[in-house]
Amino acid sequence: MVSLDQLKEEVKKALSSGKVKYFIGYENIGSGWQVRPAFIRQPEDVDRLVWTPACFHNLVRFLHDEKRRRAREKNPDIRPVGLVVKGCDSRSINVLLQEKYIERNDVYIIGVSCELTGVINITKLNQHLNGLKPQKVLFGSKGTFKVIVDDREIEIEAPDILADRCLECPANFPVIADVILGEEIKRNPGNRYQSISAYEKMALDERWSFWQQQFSRCLRCYACRSVCPMCYCDECVADSIAYAVTAETTADEKAQKTRWVERNPELSENIFYHLVRAIHLAGRCVDCGECERVCPVEIPLRLLNKKMEKEAKELFGYEVGFDPAQPPLIACFRDNDPQDFIR
Amino acid sequence: MKRTGVFVCHCGINIAGTVDVKKVAAELAKHPGVVHAEDYVYMCSDPGQNLIIQAIKEKKLDSVVVACCSPTLHETTFRNATKKAGLNPYRCEIANIREQCSWVHREKSKATQKAISITRGVVEKVRRNESLEDVSVPVTKRALVIGGGIAGIQASLDIADAGYEVILVEKSPSIGGHMSQLSETFPTLDCSQCILTPKMVEVSKHPRIKLMTYSEVQEVSGYVGNFKVKILKKPTYVDPDKCTLCDECTKVCPIVVPNEFDMGLTGRRAIYIPFPQAIPASYTIDEKACPGMFDTAIACGKCADVCKPGAINFDMKPEIVEVDVGAIVVATGYDLYDKSMMAEYGYGQYPDVLDGLQFERLLSASGPTGGRILRPSDKKEPKEVVFIQCVGSRDPELHWPYCSKICCMYTAKHAMLYKHHVHDGQAYVFYIDIRSGGKNYEEFVHRAVEEDGVLYLRGKVSRVFEDNGKLIVWGVDTLTGKQIEIAADMVVLAMAIRPSKGMDELAKKLKIALDKDGFLAEAHPKLRPVESMTSGIFLAGAAQAPKDIPEAVGQASGAAAKAMAILSRDRLFHSPTVARVIRNLCTGCGMCVSVCPFEAISLKEGKAEVNEILCEGCGTCSASCLRNAIQVKNLTPHHIQEMIKACLGG
Ligand SMILES: Cc1cc2nc3c(=O)[nH]c(=O)nc-3n(C[C@H](O)[C@H](O)[C@H](O)COP(=O)(O)OP(=O)(O)OC[C@H]3O[C@@H](n4cnc5c(N)ncnc54)[C@H](O)[C@@H]3O)c2cc1C
Numbered sequence: 002m003v004s005l006d007q008l009k010e011e012v013k014k015a016l017s018s019g020k021v022k023y024f025i026g027y028e029n030i031g032s033g034w035q036v037r038p039a040f041i042r043q044p045e046d047v048d049r050l051v052w053t054p055a056c057f058h059n060l061v062r063f064l065h066d067e068k069r070r071r072a073r074e075k076n077p078d079i080r081p082v083g084l085v086v087k088g089c090d091s092r093s094i095n096v097l098l099q100e101k102y103i104e105r106n107d108v109y110i111i112g113v114s115c116e117l118t119g120v121i122n123i124t125k126l127n128q129h130l131n132g133l134k135p136q137k138v139l140f141g142s143k144g145t146f147k148v149i150v151d152d153r154e155i156e157i158e159a160p161d162i163l164a165d166r167c168l169e170c171p172a173n174f175p176v177i178a179d180v181i182l183g184e185e186i187k188r189n190p191g192n193r194y195q196s197i198s199a200y201e202k203m204a205l206d207e208r209w210s211f212w213q214q215q216f217s218r219c220l221r222c223y224a225c226r227s228v229c230p231m232c233y234c235d236e237c238v239a240d241s242i243a244y245a246v247t248a249e250t251t252a253d254e255k256a257q258k259t260r261w262v263e264r265n266p267e268l269s270e271n272i273f274y275h276l277v278r279a280i281h282l283a284g285r286c287v288d289c290g291e292c293e294r295v296c297p298v299e300i301p302l303r304l305l306n307k308k309m310e311k312e313a314k315e316l317f318g319y320e321v322g323f324d325p326a327q328p329p330l331i332a333c334f335r336d337n338d339p340q341d342f343i344r
Numbered sequence: 345m346k347r348t349g350v351f352v353c354h355c356g357i358n359i360a361g362t363v364d365v366k367k368v369a370a371e372l373a374k375h376p377g378v379v380h381a382e383d384y385v386y387m388c389s390d391p392g393q394n395l396i397i398q399a400i401k402e403k404k405l406d407s408v409v410v411a412c413c414s415p416t417l418h419e420t421t422f423r424n425a426t427k428k429a430g431l432n433p434y435r436c437e438i439a440n441i442r443e444q445c446s447w448v449h450r451e452k453s454k455a456t457q458k459a460i461s462i463t464r465g466v467v468e469k470v471r472r473n474e475s476l477e478d479v480s481v482p483v484t485k486r487a488l489v490i491g492g493g494i495a496g497i498q499a500s501l502d503i504a505d506a507g508y509e510v511i512l513v514e515k516s517p518s519i520g521g522h523m524s525q526l527s528e529t530f531p532t533l534d535c536s537q538c539i540l541t542p543k544m545v546e547v548s549k550h551p552r553i554k555l556m557t558y559s560e561v562q563e564v565s566g567y568v569g570n571f572k573v574k575i576l577k578k579p580t581y582v583d584p585d586k587c588t589l590c591d592e593c594t595k596v597c598p599i600v601v602p603n604e605f606d607m608g609l610t611g612r613r614a615i616y617i618p619f620p621q622a623i624p625a626s627y628t629i630d631e632k633a634c635p636g637m638f639d640t641a642i643a644c645g646k647c648a649d650v651c652k653p654g655a656i657n658f659d660m661k662p663e664i665v666e667v668d669v670g671a672i673v674v675a676t677g678y679d680l681y682d683k684s685m686m687a688e689y690g691y692g693q694y695p696d697v698l699d700g701l702q703f704e705r706l707l708s709a710s711g712p713t714g715g716r717i718l719r720p721s722d723k724k725e726p727k728e729v730v731f732i733q734c735v736g737s738r739d740p741e742l743h744w745p746y747c748s749k750i751c752c753m754y755t756a757k758h759a760m761l762y763k764h765h766v767h768d769g770q771a772y773v774f775y776i777d778i779r780s781g782g783k784n785y786e787e788f789v790h791r792a793v794e795e796d797g798v799l800y801l802r803g804k805v806s807r808v809f810e811d812n813g814k815l816i817v818w819g820v821d822t823l824t825g826k827q828i829e830i831a832a833d834m835v836v837l838a839m840a841i842r843p844s845k846g847m848d849e850l851a852k853k854l855k856i857a858l859d860k861d862g863f864l865a866e867a868h869p870k871l872r873p874v875e876s877m878t879s880g881i882f883l884a885g886a887a888q889a890p891k892d893i894p895e896a897v898g899q900a901s902g903a904a905a906k907a908m909a910i911l912s913r914d915r916l917f918h919s920p921t922v923a924r925v926i927r928n929l930c931t932g933c934g935m936c937v938s939v940c941p942f943e944a945i946s947l948k949e950g951k952a953e954v955n956e957i958l959c960e961g962c963g964t965c966s967a968s969c970l971r972n973a974i975q976v977k978n979l980t981p982h983h984i985q986e987m988i989k990a991c992l993g994g
């Protein structure tokens with residue numbers, strides 16, 4: 002079991018020794034069971050921290066803000082930022098390292114093991130409780146969740162309400178960390194590509210109309226992009242409204258701005274945005290599932306990314322986020338790479 | 345403010361036959377910003393070019409589009425014309441309406457429409473072009489030749505005679521290559537060593553040739569005109585300046601290993617000289633054979649004890665020598681196909697089944713038998729010898745699909761020379777067909793048949809096995825359909841010619857391509873046969889394809905001439921359409937650094953930086969950058985987008 006006390010202790014130590022600039026973890030929203038990211042700046046605030054099955058947020062994307070802040074400030078405080086990460090989150094740190102977006106000592110990592118469970122999917126929980134309102138959602142013993150409803154305790158088998166990504170997780174244990182809490186217990190992921198198998202069986206035109214339906218709902222609120230630990234570009238190629246204009250931007254560059262996508266959320270523009278994003282995440286997406294979770298119109302974005310993940314694995318034996326020293330997927334070429342799919 | 349001129353070429357009927365060129369010109373004249381449009385029968389002709397020059401001057405054009413053939417053909421022509429008219433050459437672009445339009449379509453109205461779209465796209469591109477100046481680099485006036493066979497020797501001599509320095513790198517202890525192992529050479533039957541050794545001596549005495557034997561190329565970086573090469577000089581443990589060739593050492597060396605010069609027919613000592621006329625004239629200690637080299641074993645040191653001049657130095661260390669060169673000639677030659685692949689012919693099993701080079705050694709006056717043809721097994725003179733051609737060649741199913749080219753000729757030579765040595769013997773040759781294209785080659789084969797009574801049997805051999813001291817050869821004569829059985833005393837296999845061992849690693853270091861069979865790939869099979877795809881690297885000899893001596897020498901001189909064309913210049917010019925980093929978009933992820941095939945990009949202070957001299961403008965970086973932060977000048981995503989829009993009529 003991950004001990005919350007130990008977590009607090011570690012965070013307190015890191016803050017009071019001045020080792021970290023601030024610490025990002027999770028805290029409850031009001032008195033409810035749901036959680037949100039918490040920025041802890043003082044050692045005495047560590048009591049706000051929680052660790053529950055509702056800590057599904059990937060906090061790594063906050064490193065982008067920190068990086069931008071540092072670039073702006075004259076004399077930035079360059080101490081590392083502290084983060085709580087799960088297995089999937091830790092892999093996204095590895096990708097950032099691989100892409101040299103951050104350096105290892107920019108971040109102080111407290112890794113938590115998901116042990117025999119993971120994080121929950123709220124929709125699944127609600128369905129399971131069938132209208133009952135949970136007061137608390139906690140880790141149970143040995144592969145279960147403990148939900149308090151009407152002051153009653155209900156044990157739920159983890160697979161019943163686990164987030165889809167946890168069901169398909171290749172490593173439920175942090176692969177990079179300064180401190181690790183909890184035990185490294187291997188949970189057999191079963192079929193790692195279960196969620197896409199139904200879609201892979203669709204005929205091409207069927208798939209096309211499926212995605213057309215999905216994308217026509219997109220609001221282009223860009224929540225998916227904002228939450229993504231990999232979407233850190235200052236100017237996204239899909240942006241047509243805002244782009245980074247700095248002192249270095251020349252008039253020529255400004256004139257040469259390409260508008261690949263119009264701002265209006267029409268189907269053609271939405272498709273362009275999503276396909277570009279999917280391609281740009283190939284070999285980079287660690288399947289933290291955040292984009293799908295935050296989408297207000299429930300577009301199943303994981304399917305796209307999972308498919309790319311599978312292709313990378315099957316075609317090139319490439320696994321994302323396990324080794325910060327390996328070259329990124331699209332930047333590595335080996336003589337024995339398969340070529341038979343090139344027609 | 346944009347003033348573009350459009351020039352539509354008929355290319356005789358090549359374009360005008362399928363595309364309504366007048367209509368293309370008329371439509372383009374209406375395109376916004378086009379102030380001049382005309383068509384002409386041959387734009388590349390002098391009058392055609394003059395039309396462009398005149399229009400630029402008179403109409404004050406600021407950009408030019410020539411709608412004609414592929415830019416690989418006349419881009420330079422039209423850019424030069426543009427320059428002559430006082431406009432920056434990079435303000436001129438080609439719209440390819442021949443290869444990409446007229447040649448691939450039939451229906452005139454549609455082809456015309458497509459030609460209009462293509463040209464419109466290029467108009468939109470060219471008006472966004474920057475005026476660029478060529479990048480220029482100085483040239484290192486020195487050549488590297490890799491491989492010291494006859495091809496490498498010839499290339500080195502030609503380049504050095506023209507006044508440039510040459511570094512000749514040979515991996516074995518002596519230059520000479522396979523030619524030094526041959527007895528007499530077809531079609532004239534002159535002694536191979538006699539014509540080769542003067543050239544070897546010339547190399548060793550040439551003031552501008554630096555010979556590096558027992559050395560290998562370890563790393564190559566840089567680009568045409570400015571390659572940086574690391575050469576590994578392996579220790580020979582013998583100081584060639586002190587060695588007097590007294591040969592005392594080999595008399596005391598206790599170790600005997602197969603002699604590669606005699607193709608394993610004899611043995612040599614761990615300390616050895618490959619052959620008496622070896623260049624450099626010195627001994628080498630074979631590290632792998634000498635027990636003195638293993639730190640676990642008791643050092644023997646017998647050779648050092650008897651070496652009066654004290655030439656032996658067990659402490660010699662491998663050395664890395666770094667050199668700068670402007671051009672490289674690769675002449676690494678061939679090896680014979682691995683004979684163990686031919687179990688059905690009993691090679692390796694029966695001592696009297698030989699390959700062609702072993703037979704050359706038997707024929708050679710300096711060979712193991714002093715030029716007498718004797719069986720390795722019992723030293724008796726063979727009276728019936730079967731020669732089998734195309735062993736491993738022309739066999740797409742099991743071995744190699746190509747023809748090894750030289751085997752027909754050397755087999756005729758072998759059979760003929762055998763008859764010259766053994767007058768009462770009989771030579772049989774199994775062949776698929778005889779390929780004797782070459783000056784005096786056909787006559788040579790006829791001589792073997794008519795004057796020397798060599799029996800040519802058209803067909804394949806299925807098996808060779810031993811029976812009662814004889815080698816039984818089973819074959820079919822496909823002309824008569826009869827089964828043939830010959831009880832032979834010796835069998836000689838004309839093994840397929842393969843690229844020399846280690847060719848693929850060397851090709852990787854040089855970043856040059858191999859063809860499907862593993863030989864070095866030429867840039868164009870007809871028009872650029874001595875060039876590799878990488879500029880500044882040239883090919884010579886059997887490394888590019890099986891070749892005989894005259895062809896190898898001819899190609900070597902060709903490669904030398906190509907290398908000299910580079911070395912004779914003070915500066916090389918390089919296209920300025922190279923990649924540029926948009927620094928504020930670059931996050932320094934380094935993906936472009938790893939994908940660039942020319943190693944032109946590095947990370948400096950967290951941002952990508954392009955070396956304009958190394959960059960070939962291929963655009964690979966641009967395709968890999970997730971942020972469009974690296975773009976090829978005059979072909980940015982913006983250019984591409986505007987071209988697409990114009991093509992689609994948007
Ligand atoms: C049995 C037989 C008989 C023949 N008889 C005749 C004949 O009568 N007449 C005729 O015209 N032709 C004949 N030939 C063909 C002749 O041998 C070749 O045409 C000639 O040797 C080709 O020369 P080359 O320099 O290209 O290659 P090679 O002679 O193979 O020389 C290549 C050299 O490069 C060196 N090398 C290889 N790799 C490296 C490396 N990585 N780094 C540094 N050095 C390297 C090798 O050690 C070698 O010294 C015969 C061939 C055979 C097999």
Ligand code: SF4
Nearest residue numbers: 219220222223225296
């Ligand atoms: S997919 Fe969802 S989260 Fe992403 S932009 Fe569209 S609506 Fe917003």
Ligand code: SF4
Nearest residue numbers: 930931933934936969
């Ligand atoms: S790929 Fe793009 S972002 Fe990455 S280093 Fe190169 S130019 Fe910069």
Ligand code: SF4
Nearest residue numbers: 940959960962963965
């Ligand atoms: S265009 Fe880019 S990838 Fe191609 S050579 Fe230049 S820097 Fe390298």
